[in-house]
Amino acid sequence: MNDPEVTSFIEDGFVKVEGAFPREIAAECRRVMWPDTGCDPDDRSTWTKPVVRLFHYAQEPFRIAANTPALHSAFDTLVGPGRWVPRPGLGTVPVRFPSEEDPGDDGWHVESSFEGDDPADFMSWRTNVESKGRALLLLFLFSDVGENDAPTRIRTGSHLDVAPILEPAGEAGLPFMELARRAEAATEHRPVVHATGRAGDVYLVHPFVVHAAQPHRGTEPRFMAQPPLHPAEPLTLHRPDGTYSPVEQAIRQALGR
Template sequence: MLDDAQVEGFIRDGFVRLDEAFPRDLAAECREILWRDTGADPNDRSTWTAPVVRLGDYAQEPFRRAANTPRLHAAFDTLVGEGRWQPRGSLGSFPVRFPSDDDPGDGGWHVEASLPGDDMANFMTWRTNLFSKGRALLMLFLFSDVGEDDAPTRIRVGSHLDVPPILEPAGDKGLPFMELAGKAAPASEHRPVAYATGQAGDVFLCHPFVVHAAQPHHGTEPRFMAQPPLFPAAGQQLDLDRADGAHTPVEVAIRRGLGR
């Protein structure tokens, strides 16, 4: 359960770190599977040849357990609303980052897209709208210990408040990924940067509008992290004008960004 200070921090900063959200030994069990699929040998650094290896969706039982602990479910209820989100059946893709002097080429500041565009196969055409249709939260699941040198995701603190005024004029259609990134990056450049560091088993629960970016790995051990969305329940959409005023923390933050 998140306490009042954590909820207010989420509304203010755009994220909260949930420590020990899933067991550390479960993270180790999942890492064994991921190591196998990277094609690299954990005991032979000469096989760590790419700065990033992108692995596909993982729905095996250990990953489903990691995504669905009581601690996580309680936090989802608090931030998104009870009955307004879908349990995860998998943990999505894993960008596994290896120590490297090479730039992985994917370090631009952006907001995640959640609406299919004109070409579903081309993620660059996907869109985001003011109601974050298709995404209730952005989540960062740490499956390895992550320090500041280990390519932690960079998060612009409070940047989720800069995005609603950009999206509001676009209405339900929203903005394409690259257009939104091109506007959100300069709008949030005054924000301080936090790093998604922590221990294996920690999870960052982020507002869907938070502006964030990857970075090169300057540490010594690979970083294993999943970045799945939390999907809204069927038929659920954010309501920024609830008659009873009982807005969720995700909605409160958007309203705050709009000056409401």
């Protein structure tokens, strides 16, 4: 990853790694996932839901996709060597199907990263200014994604507005819905880009970026995993030696440090 890409990540909140894993591996992963959707890839009459959520894939093609040299190098650059945990596989795969039905999950939000009062209630999960529990949000494209294929919407530079919202909440942070509400309002002025690309591309996204799903207006299902990259050590905004990662630099910049 070159210096302009790192600068773009700090300012915009994301960077796209094209061909981060082989298209052949993406096809193998789709073959594993299709039966779990409950749908027939050759029978569109079975595509009855706008979105089907799949979880927890640790088979070999998923491990390969998550751990290519290109991705490991990018993780080292953005998070820091030794500061992130290799992924054993990939999970949380929302498969979006062409549909006129409202998917019901397309609101603007920031990903939560640690448990709240009720671990079983996702809405109680929280995010704090040091991004406890999450170093990056990763978007793995397992199918080609065009403008009509429900690409994830990203508010460019929105992470710089979110950090000041989180700072007064301290270590406890804010719960999912409260942060979503405040972050949506604070980032309405930000330009929107779509996470389009080819199977095998991966978006590396700052954990504070405001993003959203959208309805599928295309013709073929969209397969995309959206796991976190976990930190091996806590992110920190106070390093005596000044060796801040780009993820940390972006937060510090947002806070005027």
